[in-house]
Amino acid sequence: MTMPPSPSQPPHNPYGGPVPPPQQPGAFGAPQGFPPQGVPPQYQGPGAGAWGQPPMGPPPKKKLSAGAIVAIVLGSVVLVGGLGYGAIAGLSGVTGSFPEATHKLVVPKTLLAGEYTLVSDLSETEGKEIEDTPDLTVKDAKAAVGQYSGEDDSALVVSGMHGRIKNAELTRSSILKGAATEKGSTLVVRPKDFTPAGYGVTVSCQVTTSKDALGTTTLPMCAWGDDNTAAAVARVTPESATADPKDIDLAELAETTAKIRAEIRKPIS
Numbered sequence: 001m002t003m004p005p006s007p008s009q010p011p012h013n014p015y016g017g018p019v020p021p022p023q024q025p026g027a028f029g030a031p032q033g034f035p036p037q038g039v040p041p042q043y044q045g046p047g048a049g050a051w052g053q054p055p056m057g058p059p060p061k062k063k064l065s066a067g068a069i070v071a072i073v074l075g076s077v078v079l080v081g082g083l084g085y086g087a088i089a090g091l092s093g094v095t096g097s098f099p100e101a102t103h104k105l106v107v108p109k110t111l112l113a114g115e116y117t118l119v120s121d122l123s124e125t126e127g128k129e130i131e132d133t134p135d136l137t138v139k140d141a142k143a144a145v146g147q148y149s150g151e152d153d154s155a156l157v158v159s160g161m162h163g164r165i166k167n168a169e170l171t172r173s174s175i176l177k178g179a180a181t182e183k184g185s186t187l188v189v190r191p192k193d194f195t196p197a198g199y200g201v202t203v204s205c206q207v208t209t210s211k212d213a214l215g216t217t218t219l220p221m222c223a224w225g226d227d228n229t230a231a232a233v234a235r236v237t238p239e240s241a242t243a244d245p246k247d248i249d250l251a252e253l254a255e256t257t258a259k260i261r262a263e264i265r266k267p268i269s
Helices: 066-075 085-089 128-132 168-180 250-264
Strands: 103-105 116-121 138-149 155-165 185-194 203-212 215-225 229-236 265-267
Touching (some): 128 138, 128 155, 168 215, 168 229, 185 215, 185 250, 229 250
Antiparallel strands (some): 103 265, 116 138, 138 155, 155 229, 185 203, 215 229
16 A cells, blocks of 8 residues: 655655745735736836835925924014014114103904914913013013914914014014024025005014924014014914925015004004
8 A cells, every 4th residue: 555655755746856835825816926827027126116116206295283383483582582682782772762652562362354363372471581581672561472373274473562662673673683593593584674565664574494303494484663562473384384485475474464563553542
């Protein structure tokens, strides 16, 4: 009687030599390492996908979330540290008398015809640094800081104060200078002056960039200063935060800033 082959021995190959072990089926029942029947082998070139799929392009640019945008804007010196006018400007502009207090700034529930809604009034918290910063060119400073949110994850922050300002032009330029010299900030587009039609105020605007864990962020901002009020406005969207700084429309932001000034600057009753 013929005995079956021992399990420890490979099956007999009638052509001589051991029989190669069976291959495990791959996708669609084909052995692993081979394409399905009738499909020609594909070259797996550098970066190519499965079965010759063209290589993927670079990943899309990360879109910043609303929370990230707010953190960027709130973390910028445009909010607080850049408002130390006298500390930056030295004693220039100190001579002469202080103007009378006739106007103040308010933090309304909405801005720009309801386009932006107030998220937080920071006047009594972060704004305290504005009031506590020694400044020989300003008297009776009172902070007005508001964080607003809009559609499409956009954020708007108004940060300023009202009081008696001896040199409004100096104050305006000092706000932007403080923002540009903050640690981690780089001034890319130097300040430009705009006079939006119908508002009777000069607005200065610039663009800085900053680097953090999220990459390089573009931050455009504008500022104004008059006898009683001074403030900075930063309006950021997911698109503008990652845009080329030179592509930012500062004239448009200057007009937006003038509109905001008209909404939040009120006569003292």
